[in-house]
Amino acid sequence: xxxxQVDTPSQPYPIHIGKGLLADFSLFAPHIGKKAxxxxxxxxxxxxxxxxxxxxxxxxxxxxxxxxxxxxxxxxHQSLGKIYDALLEHRADRQTAVLALGGGVVxxxxxxxxxxxxxxxxxxxxxxxxxxxxxxxxxxxxxxxHPLGKxxxxxxxxxxxxxxxxxxxxxxxxxxxSAGMAEVIKYALLGDAAFLQQLETQMPQLMAKDADxxxxxxxxxxxxxxxxxxxxxxxxxxxAYLNLGHTFGHAIEAxxxxxxxxxxxxxxxxxxxxxxxxxxxxxxxxxxxxRVRRVLQAADLPVQAPDFPFERWLGHMRHDKKVQHGQMRFxxxxxxxxxxxxxxxxxxxxxxxxxxx
Amino acid sequence: xxxxQVDTPSQPYPIHIGKGLLADFSLFAPHIGKKAxxxxxxxxxxxxxxxxxxxxxxxxxxxxxxxxxxxxxxxxHQSLGKIYDALLEHRADRQTAVLALGGGVVxxxxxxxxxxxxxxxxxxxxxxxxxxxxxxxxxxxxxxxHPLGKxxxxxxxxxxxxxxxxxxxxxxxxxxxSAGMAEVIKYALLGDAAFLQQLETQMPQLMAKDADxxxxxxxxxxxxxxxxxxxxxxxxxxxAYLNLGHTFGHAIEAxxxxxxxxxxxxxxxxxxxxxxxxxxxxxxxxxxxxRVRRVLQAADLPVQAPDFPFERWLGHMRHDKKVQHGQMRFxxxxxxxxxxxxxxxxxxxxxxxxxxx
Numbered sequence: 001x002x003x004x005q006v007d008t009p010s011q012p013y014p015i016h017i018g019k020g021l022l023a024d025f026s027l028f029a030p031h032i033g034k035k036a037x038x039x040x041x042x043x044x045x046x047x048x049x050x051x052x053x054x055x056x057x058x059x060x061x062x063x064x065x066x067x068x069x070x071x072x073x074x075x076x077h078q079s080l081g082k083i084y085d086a087l088l089e090h091r092a093d094r095q096t097a098v099l100a101l102g103g104g105v106v107x108x109x110x111x112x113x114x115x116x117x118x119x120x121x122x123x124x125x126x127x128x129x130x131x132x133x134x135x136x137x138x139x140x141x142x143x144x145x146h147p148l149g150k151x152x153x154x155x156x157x158x159x160x161x162x163x164x165x166x167x168x169x170x171x172x173x174x175x176x177x178s179a180g181m182a183e184v185i186k187y188a189l190l191g192d193a194a195f196l197q198q199l200e201t202q203m204p205q206l207m208a209k210d211a212d213x214x215x216x217x218x219x220x221x222x223x224x225x226x227x228x229x230x231x232x233x234x235x236x237x238x239x240a241y242l243n244l245g246h247t248f249g250h251a252i253e254a255x256x257x258x259x260x261x262x263x264x265x266x267x268x269x270x271x272x273x274x275x276x277x278x279x280x281x282x283x284x285x286x287x288x289x290x291r292v293r294r295v296l297q298a299a300d301l302p303v304q305a306p307d308f309p310f311e312r313w314l315g316h317m318r319h320d321k322k323v324q325h326g327q328m329r330f331x332x333x334x335x336x337x338x339x340x341x342x343x344x345x346x347x348x349x350x351x352x353x354x355x356x357x
Numbered sequence: 358x359x360x361x362q363v364d365t366p367s368q369p370y371p372i373h374i375g376k377g378l379l380a381d382f383s384l385f386a387p388h389i390g391k392k393a394x395x396x397x398x399x400x401x402x403x404x405x406x407x408x409x410x411x412x413x414x415x416x417x418x419x420x421x422x423x424x425x426x427x428x429x430x431x432x433x434h435q436s437l438g439k440i441y442d443a444l445l446e447h448r449a450d451r452q453t454a455v456l457a458l459g460g461g462v463v464x465x466x467x468x469x470x471x472x473x474x475x476x477x478x479x480x481x482x483x484x485x486x487x488x489x490x491x492x493x494x495x496x497x498x499x500x501x502x503h504p505l506g507k508x509x510x511x512x513x514x515x516x517x518x519x520x521x522x523x524x525x526x527x528x529x530x531x532x533x534x535s536a537g538m539a540e541v542i543k544y545a546l547l548g549d550a551a552f553l554q555q556l557e558t559q560m561p562q563l564m565a566k567d568a569d570x571x572x573x574x575x576x577x578x579x580x581x582x583x584x585x586x587x588x589x590x591x592x593x594x595x596x597a598y599l600n601l602g603h604t605f606g607h608a609i610e611a612x613x614x615x616x617x618x619x620x621x622x623x624x625x626x627x628x629x630x631x632x633x634x635x636x637x638x639x640x641x642x643x644x645x646x647x648r649v650r651r652v653l654q655a656a657d658l659p660v661q662a663p664d665f666p667f668e669r670w671l672g673h674m675r676h677d678k679k680v681q682h683g684q685m686r687f688x689x690x691x692x693x694x695x696x697x698x699x700x701x702x703x704x705x706x707x708x709x710x711x712x713x714x
Contacts, residue, residue, distance in 0.1 A: 077438070088505040091676060116473070119500065119511045143476065148445040154476045155512060319448060 002219050006226040008140065014161050015138060015226070017219050019211065021165040022052055022126070025059045031124055031160035033095045035062045039083055039110035040101040041070040044128055047171050048101060052126075063099075064090045068106065072259035075105045075145050077153075083113040087121075097122040097160070103129035103176070104136035104263065108154070111142030115157035123159040128168035130180025131264050134187070134221035138162060139229045139239075145258060149319055150250055164222075166214055174300070179264025181206065181299035186271060187221045189292065190241045191228075193337030195220060196295070203298040241339035244331040245270030248305065248354075251316035255308050268301035277353045278332040281342065288336050310351045317350075359576050363583040365497065371518050372495060372583070374576050376568065378522040379409055379483070382416045388481055388517035390452045392419045396440055396467035397458040398427040401485055404528050405458060409483075420456075421447045425463065429616035432462045432502050434510075440470040444478075454479040454517070460486035460533070461493035461620065465511070468499030472514035480516040485525035487537025488621050491544070491578035495519060496586045496596075502615060506676055507607055521579075523571055531657070536621025538563065538656040539602075543628060544578045546649065547598045548585075550694030552577060553652070560655040598696035601688040602627030605662065605711075608673035612665050625658035634710045635690040638699065645693050667708045674707075 001018030016027050036056065040049055045067045056063050066086045068079045087096070098121055100110035107125050114123035127133045143154025169177065184206075188196035199206070205213045225242065232239040249270030252261055261269075275292040278284040293303045317328055328350075332342045344350060358375030373384050393413065397406055402424045413420050423443045425436045444453070455478055457467035464482050471480035484490045500511025526534065541563075545553035556563070562570045582599065589596040606627030609618055618626075632649040635641040650660045674685055689699045701707060 077434070081434070084503060084510060085505075088503060088509060112473075116469075116510050116512055118509060119498065119513055141476065146441060146445060148442075152445060152475060153441060153473050155473055156476055 002215065004219065004222055004226055006138070007230050008158055010140075010158055013159055015164065015222050016162065017133070017164045017166065017215060017222065019166050021163050022048060022167070023055055025055060027161065027163050028056070028061075028099075028124065029059070031122055032056075032061055032097045034060065035064075035090070035092065035095075036097045036099055037066060037083075037087060037090070037092060038063050038099045038101055039066045039068065039106060039113070041068045041074075041103075041106055043070040044102045044106070048128065048168065052099075052101060066110075068109065070105075072105055072145075072253075072263065073257075075109050075143075075258075077144060077146075079109050080113055080144050083110060084117060087113070087117050092117070092121065094118050094121055097124055099124045099126055101126045101128065102132075103127065104132045107132050107136050108141070108143050108151070111157060111159070112144055112154055115142050115155040120157065123157065125159045125162045127162065127164050129172055130169055130177055130218070131183055132180075133164040133166075133169075133218050134180060135183040135225065135242075138222055138225045139242075150253060150258065164218060166211065166218070169209060169214065175262060175265075177207075177209075178300040179262040179268075182264035182268040182271070182296065182301050184217060184221055185295055185299065185301075186242075186244050186267065187224050188295075189271065189275075189333060189336060190244045190331070190339040191224060191337060193335075195224075196337055200295055200298070203295065207299065240329075240341055241331055244333075244339055245272075245274050247317055247328070247330055248273040248313075251313050252305055254316045254319075255312055256306060261302075261306075265302050268296045268299075269303060269305040272296065272303045273305060273353060274330065274332060276356065277330060277342075277344075277350070278334075280349060280353055281332060283332060283334050284336070288333075291336065305354070310354060313354055314347065314350070359572065361576065361579055361583055363495065364587050365515055367497075367515050370516055372521065372579050373519065374490070374521045374523065374572060374579065376523050378520050379405060379524070380412055382412060384518065384520050385413070385418075385456075385481065386416070388479055389413075389418055389454045391417065392447070392449065393454045393456055394423060394440075394444060394447070394449060395420050395456045395458055396423045396425065396463060396470070398425045398431075398460075398463055400427040401459045401463070405485065405525065409456075409458060423467075425466065427462075429462055429502075429610075429620065430614075432466050432500075432615075434501060434503075436466050437470055437501050440467060441474060444470070444474050449474070449478065451475050451478055454481055456481045456483055458483045458485065459489075460484065461489045464489050464493050465498070465500050465508070468514060468516070469501055469511055472499050472512040477514065480514065482516045482519045484519065484521050486529055487526055487534055487575070488540055489537075490521040490523075490526075490575050491537060492540040492582065492599075495579055495582045496599075507610060507615065521575060523568065523575070526566060526571065532619060532622075534564075534566075535657040536619040536625075539621035539625040539628070539653065539658050541574060541578055542652055542656065542658075543599075543601050543624065544581050545652075546628065546632075546690060546693060547601045547688070547696040548581060548694060550692075553694055557648075557652055557655070560652065564656065597686075597698055598688055601690075601696055602629075602631050604674055604685070604687055605630040605670075608670050609662055611673045611676075612669055613663060618659075618663075622659050625653045625656075626660060626662040629653065629660045630662060630710060631687065631689060633713065634687060634699075634701075634707070637706060637710055638689060640689060640691050641693070645690075648693065662711070667711060670711055671704065671707070
């Protein structure tokens with residue numbers, strides 16, 4: 001097992017990464033009282049809920065479960081209400097920990113519930129997908145979607161611990177595993193050219209779920225994100241680089257309906273557009289863009305956005321949280337392995353980039 | 358005008374107290390961009406919304422209003438949804454300030470919306486009731502009620518500024534003015550015997566809304582609360598003293614239905630019960646309890662809780678946020694002007710205190 005310590009201005013917390021961690025009570029013990037809520041979804045519940053419940057019960061912790069429906073479309077106020085209702089019905093108090101057992105949807109929704117129930121209760125993130133292990137369980141971002149926009153309602157709230165059990169990746173559907181790999185590739189593109197080269201070499205092993213390669217890769221991404229977040233807890237500066245591909249990606253998700261494209265799939269196609277935009281701005285060469293496509297394709301990811309009118313792209317992108325004083329801001333690449341923020345006023349340029357995709 | 362600076366671990370902010378402040382753009386300018394949302398209720402909107410909107414428009418700020426229905430029963434998810442919807446429809450971004458124009462319900466609901474919209478946008482509190490000027494607009498507590506409990510969903514979130522215009526107290530109904538005075542008296546009881554004596558002397562002038570006496574009193578309470586909050590931002594220690602009378606008071610509000618008793622009225626009757634509990638525990642004398650009753654009565658406040666079965670009191674009180682590991686904790690008075698926390702296991706004692714009320 002590897003443990004990283006994440007320092008944030010509000011409180012430090014550990015990220016544990018390894019095999020068999022769901023059975024290790026010593027990782028839970030420092031952060032949990034006599035009662036805990038396990039928030040999960042129906043897919044993950046079928047695989048891991050009974051074992052986790054039994055392990056905690058054997059160590060003297062009473063639990064109750066809130067089982068949400070699986071899928072991004074359920075990252076909403078209805079699911080949030082279901083969690084609040086269960087916490088109140090079980091008379092959860094300020095010491096009752098919330099355990100988020102699942103992927104990003106569970107982590108974000110349960111995290112926001114923990115942030116806001118009685119103005120904040122202890123939160124343990126137990127990410128069970130590659131995406132959430134490398135990305136959404138680290139950094140303290142919690143949120144639910146609103147019918148008019150993704151992640152529009154949320155809070156910055158740090159967990160007490162993140163417990164990333166690599167065994168859970170063995171039950172992950174291939175499409176979701178690839179979607180997680182999109183975020184891994186994102187880390188390489190935005191800040192680490194050597195890591196990009198390593199991914200290009202190791203992608204066959206990673207796609208075959210080689211345990212050592214995975215452990216090393218997940219830990220590397222967590223470390224990169226932890227460093228960025230430690231520098232910038234409330235997303236005013238460098239942390240915005242983590243949104244590489246996301247302005248385009250969110251537009252794809254919004255247009256096709258949340259959950260149709262997986263988040264990582266939309267980000268993959270979005271990163272190709274971000275690379276093309278960077279090329280049009282004179283930062284990247286044509287073969288850099290081709291290299292971005294190739295590494296994404298090696299992870300079985302889509303590199304072509306769906307076709308819909310430019311005005312609808314614009315509508316979605318203008319609505320993005322990264323808009324400041326009405327101006328659209330994009331994460332672009334000054335070279336492969338180095339991100340920057342670019343404000344784009346030229347709609348014609350965006351139209352060309354998207355049309356040529 | 359008096360200005361207090363409140364230091365908190367997250368960010369310092371000013372509280373401005375005086376007459377005519379709603380017309381003074383210089384107090385708003387440092388915290389506001391080109392667009393702002395004004396959240397208010399129908400009662401306050403009729404009195405102050407047009408003037409505030411015009412003043413801001415004359416200074417180049419476009420506003421849109423979200424007018425909630427007046428009353429504690431509307432401090433809920435429906436009102437919150439109305440604010441989120443308006444922010445999204447008007448394409449509010451992370452720089453769009455939320456101005457909370459009204460009493461505690463508006464301040465708490467709009468404050469929670471500002472804390473959670475896009476994970477936090479600038480908040481300016483403009484309290485228009487005595488209660489919210491001395492209490493709920495200071496300290497960063499935001500929340501909405503849940504059908505199963507008051508203030509159950511919320512966040513700690515600091516405003517950029519508090520603008521307390523004393524002129525707005527002239528339009529406040531007498532019952533609400535008295536309810537605010539309950540919180541003023543609370544400050545005296547929990548931490549300042551000299552202030553209690555001053556209130557006993559000045560109560561006739563205060564009830565007649567003498568401007569100087571009010572300004573001095575509001576500022577004194579804000580200063581006391583600011584000091585307590587600065588010591589203890591997330592309510593682990595001394596800040597709990599601010600809940601004097603609130604465990605009993607919340608039970609009264611929950612039993613009678615939120616909004617039937619005003620919060621301050623329930624706290625007044627709750628403080629009499631807290632004083633009687635303190636007397637039964639051997640801390641206060643009979644004449645101390647009588648003195649608590651007298652000062653509350655001088656402010657036209659109820660000193661007698663409504664009659665309902667003890668089991669229902671217990672049910673409400675066990676559900677209170679101040680319960681820790683299942684034990685009930687009360688703020689009691691070691692003497693008039695000095696609070697403490699007491700854990701009560703003895704239900705018979707509570708039954709006697711409530712029965713004798």
